[in-house]
Amino acid sequence: PTRGQIDGEMASAILRGRHGTSVTVKLARRTEQIPGVPGRPASRGQAPEVKWRQVKLVRDDILLSPVYSELLTSPAEVKGREQLVTRTGYIKLTAFNQRAAAEVAKAIEDLRDQGADRFILDLRDNPGGLVNEGLDIASLWLQPNDVLLHTINNHTMNTVKLPETATPLDGDDPLVVVVNKRTASASEILAGALKDNKRARLIGAE
Incomplete structure (x- = not known):
């Protein structure tokens, strides 16, 4: 990953932890309608506006069925x-x-x-x-x-x-x-x- 970025494995390691503990993640949204889908720029050549939202997640045990x-x-x-x-x-x-x-x-x-x-x-x-x-x-x-x-x-x-x-x-x-x-x-x-x-x-x- 480049400076200031993390890859999937690093993100997974940060998100995992003991049952009952919490982690706060920051989500970037480019449109209110569909998360992750770039919104239409206000004018030609202008980058879509990015809106940020913080979410607190409580860690829990997840049993995956094979x-x-x-x-x-x-x-x-x-x-x-x-x-x-x-x-x-x-x-x-x-x-x-x-x-x-x-x-x-x-x-x-x-x-x-x-x-x-x-x-x-x-x-x-x-x-x-x-x-x-x-x-x-x-x-x-x-x-x-x-x-x-x-x-x-x-x-x-x-x-x-x-x-x-x-x-x-x-x-x-x-x-x-x-x-x-x-x-x-x-x-x-x-x-x-x-x-x-x-x-x-x-x-x-x-």
């Missing part, structure tokens, strides 16, 4: 005189944070309540995160004793399986997992577990 979900509907084949409609639950998972598994479970339940009978799990551009959250998400679709992953420690291979008491949230509906070259870490483990247990079909660039 999940976006949507019900996709489309007409299918015609059976007799009735045209069937497919209802696909689309779930986009952007990261594996502490809320990932709970948010995916909620999305599955909400979409099933809307009539979804098949699902798409979109892991494109997901860099990973907490591996345990990925395993918890896999357990939503897998069966007891299904293998989650293999680990090697001191030349010894260990197998991690779902416990016999595990109960899948959705063990039957068709599932497609979408990946690309930027699907990494916990995303790869999740996609691999679903594919290796023949629970999901993978599409996209690996």
